[in-house]
Amino acid sequence: MQAQEQPVQGEWPRHDEAGRAYKVLIADLVGLKFGPDGRPDAREVRAHIEEKGGVFHEGPLEDAGALATGVIHFFYQPDLSTEAELLAETADGRYDALIAAATFIPRAARFDLGGVRIGAGTGNMGSASWGGGGGEGGIAPLMNTPGFNSRATAQMVLKAILKVSPDLPVDRLHALVAAGDFDTGRQLRDFPTEKLEGKRLAVIGYGNIGREVAKLGRAFGMTVTIYARERHRQWIESEGFGYASTPVEAASGAHFLSVHTGLGSIGADGRYANAGLIGADVLNAMAEGAVLVNYDRGEVVDASALDAALAGGKVRHAAIDADLFKNAATGELSGPMLPYLPLAARHPGKTELLPHAAADTDHPSRVAGAKQAVDQIVDVIRYRRVTNRKGTLPDGFVDAGAKSAAGVGKVTAQHVAEIAADPAVLAELRTLAGQSAAIWSALEAAGDATERLSLASAQARDLLMLSNRYVTLLQQAGLQGPAED
Incomplete structure (x- = not known):
């Protein structure tokens, strides 16, 4: 059976264990600008991890020493690339979860709690833990961060x-x-x-x-x-x-x-x-x-x-x-x-x-996607909540729907509800729609072409201003495009 948990008093039930140190492998660059040391700078994502209560480690697990329990530890190893290197680090399941972008993850790599691909698509995420790049039938959920790139x-x-x-x-x-x-x-x-x-x-x-x-x-x-x-x-x-x-x-x-x-x-x-x-x-x-x-x-x-x-x-x-x-x-x-x-x-x-560089060389997109990937991994470990699921939902996890950059991708019911919760925006949208409808109704009720032209001459400027403002508000709110099924 798939988990169907509901939030309790605004909070989701915790599933992480206080006596366990959770370990996440970051197998790709999460910053594409160079820092003071001449290397791609991961400080923005590191700060985000620390704000979430996690610990950021440079290098592999064996170099970290004793790990604090009740904490999610992120191990940053962006230089892993060959199958042999990856399997030496992951085949024994020492990491609970994975964040990757372009690196191809081999089938035998094991991550029992899930993986996130930074960006759209998951074709490179080949681990059998989630059933390969399609995320079908594995024990762990596969996710991505669509929209940022x-x-x-x-x-x-x-x-x-x-x-x-x-x-x-x-x-x-x-x-x-x-x-x-x-x-x-x-x-x-x-x-x-x-x-x-x-x-x-x-x-x-x-x-x-x-x-x-x-x-x-x-x-x-x-x-x-x-x-x-x-x-x-x-x-x-x-x-x-x-x-x-x-x-x-x-x-x-x-x-x-x-x-x-x-x-x-x-x-x-x-x-x-x-x-x-x-x-x-x-x-x-x-x-x-x-x-x-x-x-x-x-x-x-x-x-x-x-x-x-x-x-x-x-x-x-x-x-x-x-x-x-x-x-x-x-x-x-x-x-x-x-x-x-x-x-x-x-x-x-x-x-x-x-060389597959069209999106992966964009620093702001990579950082934003990496931060969302961190959030998704934290949600999976702490609450078993799966955001932007690819493939099937494994037993023990709950589907939390989709999340994307504002104005990109499908609009969710949750997003509409959040917009409706803003009294100022809701009032303006309702007023604009009502005033536009009144003008169209008057034009529809006009008795003949002469009366219709007279009304249009008097109201056209107001109608277009109302229409332009209404469309602009919808765009700013991210309320355009397809709705989530």
């Missing part, structure tokens, strides 16, 4: 698009102007360009990142179509985006395509559900000379199909962000970037390859 990733997607569209040769024009070798009236016509407005953007996936990319595309005046499961259709269309029931339908005539589905679950054959999702059929449906951006997972795009599309001109530019690992001893390369390396050589100038 969603905007960072989405902005990088637009940056990749803007580097090649519009195709104005900025560097060349700068050189000519700086040298005083240009006449605007006579020569500017030789440098025509196109704007993004009116172009078609296909977004594959309606998760946090996909939705943020869609919103940015719309801000540039692009027509945005989103492929997602049918149950998302009403929300996609309510936000003013086009809906597509298949990736091919979304890609049809698209000038740009951005992938945000994740790898999906892994099948009995060891293959991820979304591996090769963007294949020849999808690429061939795009407009001639289209741009592909895959800042999701390398395996989601069929690299051989992309090779053919680049050779034939169907795709003029491909921006790929995927993991690439190099064995320090042998120099051997591995990871999902491997199939793309030959494409860079065969199609010079048509590819841009990044």
